[in-house]
Amino acid sequence: MTSEIADPDILSDEIVETLDEDNRLTRDFVDRVLDAVEEGDLVEAHRLVEPLHEADIADLFELTPRDRRGELAIALGDLMSAEVLAEVNDYVREDIIDALPAALVADLAGQLDTDDAVAIIEDMEEEDQQAVLAELDPEDRAAIEDALSYPDESAGRIMQRDLVAVPEHMTVGQLIDYLRDHHDLTTDFWEIFVVDPQHKPVGTCKLSWIMRSQRNVQVNELMQREQTLIPVDMDQEEVALRFQKYALISAAVVDDVGRLVGVITADDIVHIIQEEADEDFLQLSGAGEGDINEPIADSYKSRVRWLIANLGTAMIASFIIAQFGAAIETMVALAILMPIVASIGGNAGTQTLAVTVRALATNQLTQSNTVRAIWREVRVALLIGATVAIIAGLGAGVIFSNWMLGGVIGVAILCNITLAGLSGVAIPVLFDRLDQDPAVSSSIFVTMITDSMGFLIFLGLAVASGLVA
Secondary structure, three states: OOOOOOOHHHOOHHHHOOEOOOOOEOHHHHHHHHHHHHOOOHHHHHHHHOOOOHHHHHHHHHHOOHHHHHHHHHHHHHHOOHHHHHHOOHHHHHHHHHHOOHHHHHHHHHOOOHHHHHHHHOOOOHHHHHHHHHHOOHHHHHHHHHHHOOOOOEHHHHOEOOOOEEEOOOEHHHHHHHHHHOOOOOOOOOEEEEEOOOOOEEEEEEHHHHHOOOOOOEHHHHOEOOOOEEEOOOEHHHHHHHHHHHOOOEEEEEOOOOOEEEEEEHHHHHHHHHHHHHHHHHHHHOOOOOOOOOOHHHHHHHHHHHHHHHHHHHHHHHHHHHOOHHHHHHOHHHHHHHHHHHHHHHHHHHHHHHHHHHHHHOOOOOHHHHHHHHHHHHHHHHHHHHHHHHHHHHHHHHHHOOHHHHHHHHHHHHHHHHHHHHHHHHHHHHHHHOOOOHHHHHHHHHHHHHHHHHHHHHHHHHHHOOOOO
16 A cells, blocks of 8 residues: 655654655554553554554554554544545455444444445445444435445446536536535535436536636536446446546446436546456466455465466376376486476466456457457467577577487477467457456466477477487
8 A cells, every 4th residue: 555645854753754765654663553552552652643644544554463453443543534444455444343333433434435435334244234334324324235236346336426416507607606505515526417307417517617617608508518428337347448548537427227326536446447457467376366464264265276276287287298208218308308398388378368368458359359469479479489499499409419309399399389379368368258357267278288288299299200219
């Protein structure tokens, strides 16, 4: 989590001393706070923590041992604000919420925008969730329950209900007076949505346009009618792609009949893009959520199954090697060079796989250009394979004084890198067409192909060429 503390030049010396060169809280500072809490000196704990930004207080909780986070949350009292709860890591938040009474959690959630409140409540156990919802104001509870009714990671979950919507017959002067007179309106917005009598969005007005226009100008003369509408059940990854493609600051969210039900803003999308990118990266490696605050049991379950699957694919490669045991015994150089063929192929496949998964995630790779993309990666693989094959072949020929062996490993590397390029793009595309996440298990299959086929091609060529009996 990135700290957003103010410029150190304007801070007191004591606050600056709490930060290291990376602008993160120092171990000494964390220990001082925890020691004060342990000794029951809540005044000292407050004195140390009060000057910090909410993001830095969130860092404090993440740096605190898991079994002491609840104690710290209770000790900080009113410094345990809604903003801090929204900033902390999901697993850390669970530890804090477990220690706080439901009424306090409800009070904190009620201070947040709907999307942030939903993010806090949605991961709670059903019993705890109902207890918190029961403590909320009826209006906040209805909004959160409505959001929870939408699919996980959909636009309905991440949208904010607080927005400004006005009829198109309003004048600029009437709109400005409306904004000034209604103190219950949201205070953070960039655009005003214009709706028809059925509450369907017909246009948007930027605040800058309103402030620069005469009071007698009607909103429908000023508004921009073209707008990007987000269906309430759209996946958040697709929402992020639309924001990126159309350079949106905010976008209206509509229900299945086209009525305006919420708004998504760019700051929400920044978090989504980071989450999706982290998720794809970690899934490629089979590391699960990859969170250092994740419970050990959860980390074990998410990682071990992929390593077991990898063990199975490794056994296939071992079986292929076993079929050429006599040839390997005849020529030890084959055993020395085998790992090179498999390793080079595996790395080439990983490169192509990473490019393909990213292209699928950003909608650069679609059904209309799949064939072209596959052919492109095959050509890239052929060029890379030829380059590496020549270098490896010459090296093996010189080192072992056997140009036939050099030719065999060169051809094997060329074939395996080409196969790696083909499988690295074809396998994730196939998973995507089957509506499966291509980042989750593509790497297992690509590795299996490059290892198994690398050994098979190299040893098969060695036997077929007469290099070994």
